[in-house]
Amino acid sequence: MRIQDLVRSEVQTLEPYRAEEDRCKVKLDANENSFPFPLELRKKMVALIENLSFNRYPDPSAGELRAVLAGQLSRQGAPVEPEMILVGNGSDELIQILLMVFGGAPGRVLMPTPTFAMYKVLAQILGQKPVEIPLEGDFDLDLERMLDKIYSDRPSLTFLSYPNNPTGNSFSREKILKILEASPGIVVVxxxxxxxxxxxxxxxxxxxxxxxxxxxxxxxxxxxxRVGILISNREVVRQLHKVRLPFNLNLFSQAAAKLILENREAIDGQVAQLLREREKLYQVLRELPYVEPFPSEANFILVRTKIDAVFLHEELIKRDILVRNLSRPGPLFNCLRMGVGTPEENEMLCNALKDIRCP
Structure with a gap:
């Protein structure tokens, strides 16, 4: 017996998702918030732990967390009720649930490329057929080709990252609206x-x-x-609950997420600082002769290098700085994705880039 012969054909051709594992002092590869968790929230978190019953299963519906989310989301332009929200073990689980419920056998799943890798990976794992449409030169959606595929393939789901990872830009709102209106299936923004x-x-x-x-x-x-949040109408969420695993969001994550949402001021202050740092980092990168940064509306900046991206990536690692090497044939050739860090981390990154001697 060969174990490989027992594996589904869709899985045999896949490679495991691999995150960067280099232990660098400055870690700017994963689009995280580099600032330490605020001290006042950390103290409240310690007190919170003392009152959690870890011997009991968590609330299966995360009712208290969803209630807090509904209240905050309702202030963003439309009324949101807790029944319109599903929480998961990161957005990856929610993407998986969407594909399980709405993905046909085999269904077509439409997405631009390049974009967040897990749309395609999870579609393949679940036996769906990813349909990828290259972005235009300015990294916006190719609406004509997207609509052609909607009419011809009738995809069961369409995934749109907004802003897009890894390019950092927000797609044209008007184009997304036309995709929403034309799509016979679910459109995930x-x-x-x-x-x-x-x-x-x-x-x-x-x-x-x-x-x-x-x-x-x-x-x-x-x-x-690992807290992901899905918002849609009641009927969509009701259908998704049918395949959601019981107790999918653990006790601590539910309580900690609720605490964070109820104390947003400290987190919002860090977000504001990251936005200022993003602009400062972008301006410094623009002045370097061998890199071309792209404008970003996220917490990272995509950079195209005029030298070998592998060389630059390795040189940064030697200087204890880790960014994401995305270089591959196509629009991301010689591209690196650099997360926006703390002022000190960004300064180290900029100094390193200025110090590196091109081959």
Whole structure:
């Protein structure tokens, strides 16, 4: 017997998702919030732990967390009720649930490229057929080709990262609206970087029954909690609950996420500082002769290098700085993604880039 012969054909061709594992002092590869968790929140978190019953299963519906989320989301342009919210073990789980419920056998899943890798990976794992449409030269959606595929392939789901990871830009709102109107299936607008762009389709939920919005706490300082948030109409969420695993969000993550949301001031202060640092970093990168930074509405900046990206990536690691090497044939050739860090981390990055001697 060969174990490989027992593996589904869709899985045999896949490679495991690999995060960068280099232990560098400055870690700017994963689009996290580099600032330490605020001290006042840390103290409240310690007190919170003392009152949690770890011997009991968590609330299966995360009712208290969803109630807090509903109250805050309702202030962003449209009324949101707790029954319109599903929380998960990171957005990855919510993407997986969406594909399990709405993905056909085999269904077509439409997405631009380049974009967040897990849309394609999870579609393949679940036996769906990813349909990828290259972005235009300015990294906006190729609307004509997207609509052609919608009419010909009738995708069961369409994924749009807004702002897009790894390019950092927000797609044209008008193009997304046309995709929403033309799509026979679910359209997922992934607003993981909403806190940095302040752009959202949330007010349009009452108008489009096929609209699903994703949010997360991972980009604003709680990546370790793995809290993903899905917002849609009641019927979509009701169907998703059918395949959601019981107790999918653990006790501590539920309580900690609720605490963070109820004490947003400290986190919002860090987000504001990251926005200022993003602009400063972008301006410094523009002045370097061998890199071309792209404007960003997220917490990272995509950079195209005029030298070998592998060489530059390795030189930064030698200087204890880790960024994400995205270089591959196509629009991301010789591209690196650099997270926006603390002022000290950004200064180290800029000094290192100025110090590196091109081959």
């Amino acid at each position: 992934d607003e993981a970087y909403f806190d940095f762009s302040k752009k959202t389709f949330l007010p349009l939920l009452p108008r489009y029954e096929n609209l699903v919005i994703l949010r997360t706490l991972s980009k604003i300082g709680a990546a370790g909690l």
